[in-house]
Amino acid sequence: MRSQGYKIFTRLNSTLGASTTKSPTGIVFMNMGGPSKKEETYDFLLRLFQDGDLIPFGPFQKPLGKFIAWRRTPTIEEHYEEIGGGSPIRKWSEYQCSKVCEILDKTHPETAPHKPYVAFRYAKPLTEETLAEMQKDGIKRAVAFSQYPQFSYSTTGSSINELYRQTLIHDPERSIEWSVIDRWPQQFGLIQAFANNIKEKLAEFPPEVRDEVIILFSAHSLPMDIVNLGDSYPAEVAATVYKVMETLNFSNPYRLVWQSQVGPKPWLGGQTDKIVKKLEKRDDVKGIVLVPIAFTSDHIETLHELDIELNEEVENPEKIKRAESMNGNEIFIQGLADLVRDHLSSGKKYSKQLELDCILGGEKATGTFKHPSELFGKSR
Incomplete structure (x- = not known):
């Protein structure tokens, strides 16, 4: 009798425990991505050049995007190699x-546990793949965290647009409640890590x-077709640059330059090279x-375009040094965690700027x- 009662108690306790387990909060890093293996290069380029939010080709978007991807694949594969x-x-x-999720579990226990995800726009794991994984994991609340510190409709906007499209297909019941961190050009950890x-x-x-060395801040360029729509990217990149130099007490001469132009149409300059x-x-x-x-x-823009191509083209490569990327920088990662913590605490769904961006x-x-509330609900 005692044994039977113990079994009933254990089963009941297990059931109650399962029903009270908190659903994890999904933290989703969103970015352009890149092929992890060179064999994935064509698919990556095809998705990239067929994205009208990034490089607008108008009615010729799909055929022209396919042709450019096919044409550029062999060269880009060599670069990845x-x-x-x-x-x-x-x-x-x-x-x-x-x-970031490890830090958040300690600093923001109200929304713990936090579960990490990555959703790339053009490479694996694609947005729809990540969305399916999140649903399988029982995620009910998630933060779409753009890994472009400075907003552009062609980058962050494109990733958010794709999240909306895939949500309509794979989560029409809206089982996941989303919010978004859509820009953070002057976040303390980002600025301090760059300055260091x-x-x-x-x-x-x-x-x-040392004080005479020129600091050239190089950012990915943008087609002038997008800039002329009123895109906030150039101003936000400049805001990051100024904040970094302010942290350095304007110790050196500096300029902001732009890299990675593609095709014959006008892009933002002057060009880095x-x-x-x-x-x-x-x-x-x-x-x-x-x-x-x-x-x-x-990624390829730093490791190949700056470190290899540019060094091969200049006459005095010994004069040029590149600052480290963020990668595993602890100050930077702590800054990301602080940013997400503050976002979760604020209750905001998106920034004030996002409506105007749309x-x-x-x-x-x-x-x-056409309005962020269609994906994220009403913001405070």
Whole structure:
């Protein structure tokens, strides 16, 4: 009799425990992504060039995107081979997100446990794959955390648009309640980590010329078609640059330059490679520190475009040093965790800017929302 009662008690206790277990809070790092293996390059490029939010080709988007992807794949595969066989962005994104969740479990227990996810726009794990995994894990509350510190409708906006499209398909009942961190250009951890990395690189120059070294902040460029819609990206990148230099007490001359232009149409300039080549030939320029100011980890634009291609093209490569990317930087990761903690505590669904972003940048977008509340609900 005692044994039977014990079994009933154990079964009841187990059932009650299961019913009171909290659903994890999903923390979803959203980014462009990159092929983890070079064999995934074509699929990555195809999704990228067929995305009208990123590179608008109008009615020729799909055929032209397919042609460009096919044309560029062999060269880009070679580049990935030269940096180790694939992009490290997934590795770093998963690492950063897992560390952020570990910190949040301690600093914001109200929403614990926190479960890390990565959702890439053009590479695996794709948004729909991550969404399916989250549903399987029983996620009811999630934060879409854009890993572009500075907002552009072509990057953060594109990722959010895709989340909305995939939600309509895979979660039409809206079982997951979403909010979004859509920009953070002056977050303390981001700024401090950049400033520290720049100081470390400046210290590699002789003391007598250190203050004369030029700091070139290089960000991924943007088609002028998008800039002219009123996109906030150029201003927000400049805001990051200014805050970093303010932290450094404006110790050195500096400029903001733009890299990775694709195709013949006008893009935001001056271009990183042209400015570097102009400066490094001069005797009165003692050195250059390149800072990838819009990237949160290494990928092909840093490891190949800056570290390999640019160094091969200049006359005085010894003058040029690149500041480390964020990657596993502890100050940066702590900053990310602080940002998510404050977001969760605020109860806000999205920033004040996002509505205007959708009005200005979304006029040509298809198959997505016109107002953020359609995905995230009403913000405070």
